Amino acid sequence: xxxxxxxxxxxxxxxxxxxxxxxxxxxxxxxxxxxxxxxxxxxxxxxxxxxxxxxxxxxxxxxxxxxxxxxxxxxxxxxxxxxxxxxxxxxxxxxxxxxxxxxxxxxxxxxxxxxxxxxxxxxxxxxxxxxxxxxxxxxxxxxxxxxxxxxxxxxxxxxxxxxxxxxxxxxxxxxxxxxxxxxxxxxxxxxxxxxxxxxxxxxxxxxxxxxxxxxxx
Amino acid sequence: xxxxxxxxxxxxxxxxxxxxxxxxxxxxxxxxxxxxxxxxxxxxxxxxxxxxxxxxxxxxxxxxxxxxxxxxxxxxxxxxxxxxxxxxxxxxxxxxxxxxxxxxxxxxxxxxxxxxxxxxxxxxxxxxxxxxxxxxxxxxxxxxxxxxxxxxxxxxxxxxxxxxxxxxxxxxxxxxxxxxxxxxxxxxxxxxxxxxxxxxxxxxxxxxxxxxxxxxx
DNA sequence: ATATTTTTTTAGATTTGTCTAAACTTATAG
DNA sequence: CTATAAGTTTAGACAAATCTAAAAAAATAT
Numbered sequence: 001x002x003x004x005x006x007x008x009x010x011x012x013x014x015x016x017x018x019x020x021x022x023x024x025x026x027x028x029x030x031x032x033x034x035x036x037x038x039x040x041x042x043x044x045x046x047x048x049x050x051x052x053x054x055x056x057x058x059x060x061x062x063x064x065x066x067x068x069x070x071x072x073x074x075x076x077x078x079x080x081x082x083x084x085x086x087x088x089x090x091x092x093x094x095x096x097x098x099x100x101x102x103x104x105x106x107x108x109x110x111x112x113x114x115x116x117x118x119x120x121x122x123x124x125x126x127x128x129x130x131x132x133x134x135x136x137x138x139x140x141x142x143x144x145x146x147x148x149x150x151x152x153x154x155x156x157x158x159x160x161x162x163x164x165x166x167x168x169x170x171x172x173x174x175x176x177x178x179x180x181x182x183x184x185x186x187x188x189x190x191x192x193x194x195x196x197x198x199x200x201x202x203x204x205x206x207x208x209x210x211x212x213x214x215x216x217x
Numbered sequence: 218x219x220x221x222x223x224x225x226x227x228x229x230x231x232x233x234x235x236x237x238x239x240x241x242x243x244x245x246x247x248x249x250x251x252x253x254x255x256x257x258x259x260x261x262x263x264x265x266x267x268x269x270x271x272x273x274x275x276x277x278x279x280x281x282x283x284x285x286x287x288x289x290x291x292x293x294x295x296x297x298x299x300x301x302x303x304x305x306x307x308x309x310x311x312x313x314x315x316x317x318x319x320x321x322x323x324x325x326x327x328x329x330x331x332x333x334x335x336x337x338x339x340x341x342x343x344x345x346x347x348x349x350x351x352x353x354x355x356x357x358x359x360x361x362x363x364x365x366x367x368x369x370x371x372x373x374x375x376x377x378x379x380x381x382x383x384x385x386x387x388x389x390x391x392x393x394x395x396x397x398x399x400x401x402x403x404x405x406x407x408x409x410x411x412x413x414x415x416x417x418x419x420x421x422x423x424x425x426x427x428x429x430x431x432x433x434x
Numbered sequence: 435a436t437a438t439t440t441t442t443t444t445a446g447a448t449t450t451g452t453c454t455a456a457a458c459t460t461a462t463a464g
Numbered sequence: 465c466t467a468t469a470a471g472t473t474t475a476g477a478c479a480a481a482t483c484t485a486a487a488a489a490a491a492t493a494t
Binding site for chain 4: 003005035036038039042043046057058
Binding site: 253 | 450451452453454455458459460
């Protein structure tokens with residue numbers, strides 16, 4: 001069983017691994033986890049001793065099979081708690097991350113199975129991210145960035161790839177929330193901004209925003 | 218804001234204070250918290266520096282006003298989570314203590330207010346213990362031990378003063394659960410065991426058991 | 435190919451919470 | 465009222481996770 005801190009490292013390494021085939025760098029971890037590179041090196045050695053990561057000096061780390069399992073479990077717990085906070089306690093989607101960050105470390109497996117059942121086995125968290133099932137299996141449906149669509153394309157908002165409060169509050173304000181149907185009405189050539197219709201209203205989003213919204217066609 | 222460990226000490230000191238007017242002894246804390254007296258002395262000094270306890274060498278500790286507030290807050294969180302686990306996730310009353318022990322340290326006050334609301338502001342936890350309100354106020358209804366009743370007395374089972382799994386499972390098995398109506402039909406003089414009728418059945422409980430069941434007449 | 439910059443690691447210190455062993459206080463028994 | 469026992473504290477050490485400063489390796493630039 002891992003400590004609170006070890007779990008945080010595993011989770012961060014897992015998230016950083018998703019963007020790359022190659023090993024995760026010490027500095028990248030340090031930045032994400034708000035600590036110094038030297039501390040990361042120390043922890044990496046500890047995780048390597050426990051066979052949770054493969055590590056060669058100066059070469060960064062990769063999760064082992066068992067490290068990956070542990071990480072996915074943490075992600076599962078985090079996302080289930082986010083669903084609970086939004087669906088049952090009426091938190092907004094931009095308010096839940098920090099609380100889930102604490103709740104994810106509660107260890108009882110029985111608790112998580114029952115929570116999953118209580119929430120009716122949700123497949124996605126409030127940001128559209130998939131929730132691993134109890135065997136660690138992830139729904140591998142891949143969504144398309146709104147910025148990749150063409151004029152006339154229709155789709156459903158399924159998630160976001162940027163999780164900051166400012167961004168989520170902005171989406172909330174302009175009405176771009178999970179599950180809504182959209183249709184692209186125009187794409188401005190020179191700045192890539194997108195005009196779309198949603199619930200019979202026309203709104204305009206910048207290319208920056210469009211890149212962070214995930215769509216199912 | 219206190220650490221996980223400091224919170225545990227405050228909680229234990231609070232519980233031990235309930236049984237006595239005088240200061241709580243180092244050894245008593247050590248026994249409850251599964252640690253050594255020397256460690257307790259160290260932590261007590263830290264809590265005293267933070268003005269959470271009053272401490273004079275060799276004289277034990279008492280919670281200060283602010284220490285007591287902190288402790289009551291932890292108790293509130295613990296008991297609310299116990300209600301959640303039993304009412305919403307269908308845990309049995311003897312299964313929830315350890316999980317609530319972890320959940321009670323999640324810090325967000327907003328979370329607790331919303332949880333309280335979600336549970337419809339329960340007044341008691343699954344063992345009948347009162348839940349402090351958000352101002353720390355405790356319902357001061359005092360219940361009577363079943364062992365104090367006389368033949369013919371009627372009452373409702375409101376709680377238990379012993380929380381071990383074995384005991385709770387035993388009560389569950391013989392049907393003595395929260396909220397049920399009972400009537401004393403006979404008290405055996407020589408061993409103090411109590412015969413009572415509950416839901417038209419006659420059952421017999423030892424004096425030991427009777428002392429740990431709390432009744433509202 | 436060498437110099438410079440970036441990244442990573444090491445060495446040694448610090449903090450938090452714990453421990454053992456010994457010393458000290460207070461309580462209890464004769 | 466002294467001797468012994470019980471309870472508590474101190475001193476010094478340890479493990480976990482962190483840090484700073486300096487050394488070492490790898491990447492980049494001239």
